[in-house]
Amino acid sequence: MTGKKRASPGADVEKNPLQGVELGEEDANKLQGIQREIARAELIIEREAHHRLLPVYEKRRAVAKAIPKFWPVALMNHADIAYYVQHSSDQLALSYLEDLWIVRNAMESRCYTLEFYFKENNFFSDKILKKEYKRVLPPAAAGEEPDEDGITESMVDFSWERDVKISGSKIQWKDPSKALTTLHPREKADEEEEPAEPGSFFNFFEHADDPYRIGAMIASEIFPDAIEHFLGTAGDELDSEEEESDEDDEDEDEIDLEQPRTKRPKNA
Numbered sequence: 001m002t003g004k005k006r007a008s009p010g011a012d013v014e015k016n017p018l019q020g021v022e023l024g025e026e027d028a029n030k031l032q033g034i035q036r037e038i039a040r041a042e043l044i045i046e047r048e049a050h051h052r053l054l055p056v057y058e059k060r061r062a063v064a065k066a067i068p069k070f071w072p073v074a075l076m077n078h079a080d081i082a083y084y085v086q087h088s089s090d091q092l093a094l095s096y097l098e099d100l101w102i103v104r105n106a107m108e109s110r111c112y113t114l115e116f117y118f119k120e121n122n123f124f125s126d127k128i129l130k131k132e133y134k135r136v137l138p139p140a141a142a143g144e145e146p147d148e149d150g151i152t153e154s155m156v157d158f159s160w161e162r163d164v165k166i167s168g169s170k171i172q173w174k175d176p177s178k179a180l181t182t183l184h185p186r187e188k189a190d191e192e193e194e195p196a197e198p199g200s201f202f203n204f205f206e207h208a209d210d211p212y213r214i215g216a217m218i219a220s221e222i223f224p225d226a227i228e229h230f231l232g233t234a235g236d237e238l239d240s241e242e243e244e245s246d247e248d249d250e251d252e253d254e255i256d257l258e259q260p261r262t263k264r265p266k267n268a
Contacts, residue, residue, distance in 0.1 A: 039156050044149050050109050053224075060226065061101065067230075071100045074229040078222050084214060085201040087184055094201065096121040102223055108155060111135040111164060114215055116205075123180065125172045129205045131215055132167045166215075168208040181206050 023031075064070040072094050076082045085091055099117035114131040118124075141154035154163075173179035180200040186207065187197035195211060204214050228234040 036156055040149075040151050043151055043155055047109050047150075050104055057223075061099065064226070064230075065099055069095060069097075070230055071097045071226070074222060074226045075100075075218075077229045077232050077234065078217065080212075080217055081214065081222065084198050084204070084212060086198075087180070087200060089180055089183070090201040093121065093123045093180060096123075100218075100223065100226075102219055105135055107150065108135045108158070110158060110160070112219055114218060123174060123178045125174055129171065129202075130169060131205055131210070133210075133215060134165045134167065136163055136165045138163055166208055166210050168206050171202060171206055 072091075075094065075097075076085060076091070085094055096119045097116055098119050099115075101115045101117070103113045103115065105111040111133050113133070116129040118127060118129065138154055138157075140157070141152065144152045144154060146152045171179075171181065173182075176182065180202050184200035184203075186195040186199045186203050188195045198212060204210065204212075210216075222229050225234050
């Protein structure tokens with residue numbers, strides 16, 4: 001007697017109950033309204049978090065200033081930032097960095113100014129190099145009133161591309177032979193939005209844009225976890241999860257391929 005071949009899970013597309021689900025206009029409006037409530041609540045939580053963390057960051061700031069090269073090491077231990085500090089002259093100039101601070105917009109915490117404080121060095125005379133991400137109010141924000149939590153509709157509808165203006169500032173190089181942005185300029189390929197060659201890391205300050213999202217990486221990844229980045233432990237948890245996932249994949253290779261697999265959430 002010949003056995004009946006079992007079909008693979010999901011092969012019968014016509015009987016899939018998850019396909020062809022239609023969303024009515026009323027339900028769509030309800031979901032959209034709830035999504036806006038979630039966005040509003042997240043803004044309140046984010047603002048409160050920055051407010052509560054500020055005195056702790058100030059305490060860390062004082063300690064970090066007493067540790068030689070705390071911030072240069074923290075930055076270079078971030079793989080993406082290290083890629084953009086590729087020239088040895090960049091690394092030498094960055095080694096004079098003694099403090100890094102973020103000043104956030106009191107009303108819109110997603111906008112901020114990065115402040116890099118440098119010791120006396122042979123490259124430039126500036127004591128502070130800044131990169132500002134300034135909020136630009138959209139036309140819809142005219143005349144709107146904030147709610148009891150200080151949130152406006154334009155904040156809920158916030159768009160980084162539309163509502164943020166990035167500014168750059170000219171670095172006061174001490175000598176043409178030390179002008180890293182001239183020695184290593186950005187090189188933009190034809191019809192490419194992102195420069196093909198980033199050049200010197202210090203182009204980040206002089207250009208009024210941030211195509212590599214360096215500022216966002218510093219503000220959202222390095223600054224909050226500066227101690228972990230300085231110690232080189234910032235990626236330990238992620239690496240552990242990836243290794244565990246790889247081990248699970250190897251085990252699954254020995255399982256009957258016709259059996260449906262259940263994926264375990266990464267953060268379980």
